[in-house]
Structures are given as C-alpha cells and as structure tokens.
Amino acid sequence: MPERIDRVVIVGTGIAGTTAALTLRAEGYQGGVDLIGAEPHEPYRRPPLSKELLAGRIPPERVRLKPPAAWADQGIALRTGISAVALDRGRRRVRLSDGGELGYDRLLLATGGRPLRIPGAPTLRTLADALALRARLDEGGRLLVVGGGLIGLEAAATARSAGCEVTVWEAGDHVLGRVLPGWLAAHVAAAHLRRGVDLRTGTPVEAVSHTSGGYRVAGESARWNGDHVLAAVGVAPDTALAAEGGLAVDDGIVVDDRLATFDAAVYAAGDAARLPRGRGEHWADAQEQGATAARNMLGQDVAHTAVPWCWSDQYGLKIQICGRLVGTPETSGDPARHDAAISFVHDGALCGAVCFNRPKEFRDLRSEIARSEDGSQTVKA
Ligand SMILES: Cc1cc2nc3c(=O)[nH]c(=O)nc-3n(C[C@H](O)[C@H](O)[C@H](O)COP(=O)(O)OP(=O)(O)OC[C@H]3O[C@@H](n4cnc5c(N)ncnc54)[C@H](O)[C@@H]3O)c2cc1C
Known part of the structure; x- marks a missing residue:
C-alpha cells in the first residue's frame, strides 16, 4: 500500500x-x-x-x-x-x-x-542586495563588475544604461564562458564595448579594498579606483x-x-x-x-526530463540558450546584428540552440530538442 x-x-x-x-x-x-x-x-x-x-x-x-x-x-x-x-x-x-x-x-x-564571494565586494543574489546596489547606482559614478557571466553582464548593462561609467573584469578568455562558446559570446561583448563599457578578459581580481570615497581593486595586470564594486563570480x-x-x-x-x-x-x-x-x-x-x-x-514516479534553458536581457538583446552546445553549429540570421538562431547538431540530432532576439524560433527549437533524448543535459550557469 x-x-x-x-x-x-x-x-x-x-x-x-x-x-x-x-x-x-x-x-x-x-x-x-x-x-x-x-x-x-x-x-x-x-x-x-x-x-x-x-x-x-x-x-x-x-x-x-x-x-x-x-x-x-x-x-x-x-x-x-x-x-x-x-x-x-x-x-x-x-x-x-x-x-x-x-x-x-x-x-x-x-x-x-x-x-561566491570576494572579500570586501558586495554580491547580487537577493532583493536586499539589489535594492542596496540600486541605491548606490542612483548616485552615478564608476562601477567595476568582477565577473563577465550572465548576472555580471546584466548588471553592467543596467548600470551603463543608467549612465554609470562601467568596467568589467573577467578572469577567463571570454565573457559568458559557462554558457556560450567564445565566437557567440563575442557578439554579446560587442554590445557592451559599443556602449563604452571597458570590458577586459584575462583579468582576475587579487584584492578589493575600501577607500574614503569608494573602492580600490587590484588585479594581476590592472588597477582600478572607483565608486562601486559588484562581485558576480558564480x-x-x-x-x-x-x-x-x-x-x-x-x-x-x-x-x-x-x-x-x-x-x-x-x-x-x-x-x-x-x-x-x-x-x-x-x-x-x-x-x-x-x-x-x-x-x-505524491508518489507519481515522473522522471525530470525537461530541457534546461535560460535567458538573459542586456540592452535590447534577448539571449536564449538551451540544451548542449556541442557538434556543428548551423546559423540562420546574423549574430553580429543580434538577430539569429543557431542550432547545434551532434550525431545527426539537434541537441542545443542559442537565439538572439528570436523568441518564437527558440520555442520551436527547444520543443524539437525535447523530442530528442539527447536534449536532457544541463546548461551550466
Ligand atoms: C540577479 C539574478 C538574475 C537572474 N536572472 C536570470 C535570468 O535572467 N534567467 C535565468 O534563467 N535565471 C536567472 N537567474 C537564476 C535564477 O534566478 C535561479 O536559478 C533561481 O532563482 C533558483 O531558484 P531556487 O528556488 O533553486 O533557489 P533560490 O532562488 O536561491 O531560493 C532558495 C531560497 O532558500 C532559502 N534557504 C536556503 N537555506 C535555507 C534554510 N536552511 N532555511 C530556510 N531557507 C533557506 C534561501 O534564503 C533562498 O531564499 C538569476 C539569478 C539572479 C541572482
């Protein structure tokens, strides 16, 4: 029973x-x-x-x-x-x-x-964190975002759009390294660079310290002084x-x-x-x-097979990602113009997709991946 x-x-x-x-x-x-x-x-x-x-x-x-x-x-x-x-x-x-x-x-x-924390630097996870950061950004000034992942780049885009002077330091050799291959991430980085964000890759942080008016940050190969810091490192x-x-x-x-x-x-x-x-x-x-x-x-015995997916909004760019980005990419549209759907085909089966500003096509691709057993793999943050 x-x-x-x-x-x-x-x-x-x-x-x-x-x-x-x-x-x-x-x-x-x-x-x-x-x-x-x-x-x-x-x-x-x-x-x-x-x-x-x-x-x-x-x-x-x-x-x-x-x-x-x-x-x-x-x-x-x-x-x-x-x-x-x-x-x-x-x-x-x-x-x-x-x-x-x-x-x-x-x-x-x-x-x-x-x-994950960097001693001395605020993070962004909770409503309280977001309200505190918003109050700081309302003052304007210079922001350093440590980490070029999804949350770091979203915060950078929001702060830049609000008129802050924004720098991003990413330790890896390209931004969004956990969710996108470098050749696609480059089109997201370009959106930041075009708007004047000082975006640096290969720039790990060594220490964050408070100064009278803000923060001083030291990296292996760079130094930064400014008003606000955000650690978005995972x-x-x-x-x-x-x-x-x-x-x-x-x-x-x-x-x-x-x-x-x-x-x-x-x-x-x-x-x-x-x-x-x-x-x-x-x-x-x-x-x-x-x-x-x-x-x-409740005893229903259901396997979790949903195809994992995520999205991000930065400036006017909606990025949607699902499945596994392995195998051969097939591109329709132009990623450089932020209007594209890229399907990843492995062993003859569609197993992953990335869309820039194509939500309807993304839904269709995700449904198609769900029909393939290969689709049930995780997208890492
Ligand atoms: C700023 C930000 C932007 C994001 N944007 C996107 C996005 O655009 N797209 C996307 O796909 N994902 C996004 N994410 C990720 C997404 O929000 C998370 O994957 C999701 O919220 C995880 O949900 P969860 O319920 O597993 O955990 P959480 O949302 O972390 O909730 C867990 C809760 O459990 C509580 N808790 C922990 N331990 C205990 C305990 N012992 N007792 C009581 N309570 C406890 C915590 O306080 C917390 O409130 C974003 C995340 C952040 C922080």
Whole structure:
C-alpha cells in the first residue's frame, strides 16, 4: 500500500520551493504544506533583480511571485525570516531557527545557491542586495563588475544604461564562458564595448579594498579606483542543511532523476540539487524541478526530463540558450546584428540552440530538442 502523505515541509521560498508547494495543491493534495524561507520577504522573482528592478523601472512589490494572500488561500503555511537549522531524518523532523520543530512525511530541500564571494565586494543574489546596489547606482559614478557571466553582464548593462561609467573584469578568455562558446559570446561583448563599457578578459581580481570615497581593486595586470564594486563570480549550491542531515552532497544535494535523495522521504530541487545530468542554475529549470519533485513526493514516479534553458536581457538583446552546445553549429540570421538562431547538431540530432532576439524560433527549437533524448543535459550557469 502506498504510504499516506499528510504533511510536506518545503525549505526554501525560491522558485523551486514555491512551485513545488503550488504543484502539490494543483495535483489535488489536501494535507499540510509548510513553506519555510530564510529571507524576510514574500516569495519573489530573482531575474528582475539585475534588470528592471535594478534599473528602477519597477518597484519591489512588482517582483512578488503572488499577492500576499495567495499562499494562505492555497492552504500553504508560509513562514519567512525563518531558517531550517537541523534535520533529524530518523524522526523525520526539521528544527527551525525560532526554536520550533516541524514533522514531515515528505521533505523538499529547495535551498538554492549562495554567491561566491570576494572579500570586501558586495554580491547580487537577493532583493536586499539589489535594492542596496540600486541605491548606490542612483548616485552615478564608476562601477567595476568582477565577473563577465550572465548576472555580471546584466548588471553592467543596467548600470551603463543608467549612465554609470562601467568596467568589467573577467578572469577567463571570454565573457559568458559557462554558457556560450567564445565566437557567440563575442557578439554579446560587442554590445557592451559599443556602449563604452571597458570590458577586459584575462583579468582576475587579487584584492578589493575600501577607500574614503569608494573602492580600490587590484588585479594581476590592472588597477582600478572607483565608486562601486559588484562581485558576480558564480554561485555555490546551499547544501548546509542537507550535509547536516547526513545526505549525500557533491556540487549540490545528490538526487536521482525523480529528484529523490537516497532517503525516500527527502527530495531536493532547483539550484541546490545535483541531478544525474548535472546541476543547473537557471530559473525555468528550478521551476520545472520544483513541479517534478512535488509530483514525485505524491508518489507519481515522473522522471525530470525537461530541457534546461535560460535567458538573459542586456540592452535590447534577448539571449536564449538551451540544451548542449556541442557538434556543428548551423546559423540562420546574423549574430553580429543580434538577430539569429543557431542550432547545434551532434550525431545527426539537434541537441542545443542559442537565439538572439528570436523568441518564437527558440520555442520551436527547444520543443524539437525535447523530442530528442539527447536534449536532457544541463546548461551550466
Ligand atoms: C540577479 C539574478 C538574475 C537572474 N536572472 C536570470 C535570468 O535572467 N534567467 C535565468 O534563467 N535565471 C536567472 N537567474 C537564476 C535564477 O534566478 C535561479 O536559478 C533561481 O532563482 C533558483 O531558484 P531556487 O528556488 O533553486 O533557489 P533560490 O532562488 O536561491 O531560493 C532558495 C531560497 O532558500 C532559502 N534557504 C536556503 N537555506 C535555507 C534554510 N536552511 N532555511 C530556510 N531557507 C533557506 C534561501 O534564503 C533562498 O531564499 C538569476 C539569478 C539572479 C541572482
């Protein structure tokens, strides 16, 4: 007889955790759902933090995932500003930072990621980080972004569009090294260079120090003085609770393709989870994993096969990436004009795609990749 599930506890109020909570209800589950989040805010969307919110085009209320009453309306017990600090898997209980304890039949760890740090330099992960950075950029002046990945370049584009003087230092030999090959990333770099961003590759940072008016930054081959610094050098999965609870951790909480850990009562999803195909760090993938985990917690036995994908908006350029960018690229349009669809064909099968300002074509390519088994590989952040 299948085990009766009366109480599900979800740790993490990001998109993976919240999607799981809403999916439990959408699937008809009527038992208890506790949704616990360390951040003080109602659940919100992270992608606008480096884009519209940072630019001041939308207020913080507009990044909320749902109206505040929606959680209670769904019978979801949302608790913000509270961390899960210990996990007793034998007794199936989670201890909370306010001294309370929650019992569970199924537990989902959707604890996300934490930005890697450079001592002395602020990072951009949370709403609080974004509001603090926005207040600094409102003063104008000179910004150094350390790291030419998706978040670093989005912040650079937003700050440059707002009139700041922007420098980007990337340690690798091209920007967006984790998501795009160099020949495609060059077209994104060109958008920054055209707007006067001082973008340097092969420039790792050695030290960041405060000065009376701002920051001084030293690299192997460069020096910089200015008003604001942002470290955007990657994300590490937040595995603290999983490790505390004795779960397997290896670049993420180790799960199978059902998002289950080796403990059949405990699941993980989103940026914190490492699936057999790898770990993702993107919005839609975290969302889809939350939904899959919820269905599996209810005993549905569904594999997570969604093709991972991500997007980025920089100046007027929408970049969309999915699948594996291996094999032979076939280009339609002109990437230099930021109007192109590039398909990657490996062993005769479409396995990856990149689009510049072609959202409809991207949807079609992604669907086609989903039909191929090869599509279920991760795009690294
Ligand atoms: C500025 C920015 C812009 C982005 N833009 C894009 C984009 O354009 N496109 C894209 O595809 N992706 C983008 N991303 C990535 C995307 O937002 C993430 O992949 C996604 O939010 C991950 O969701 P998650 O639910 O796994 O984790 P998170 O959103 O990190 O949520 C995890 C939550 O768990 C909480 N938590 C951790 N441990 C505990 C604990 N012990 N107890 C209680 N709570 C805990 C954390 O505080 C956090 O609130 C962006 C990310 C950032 C930061």
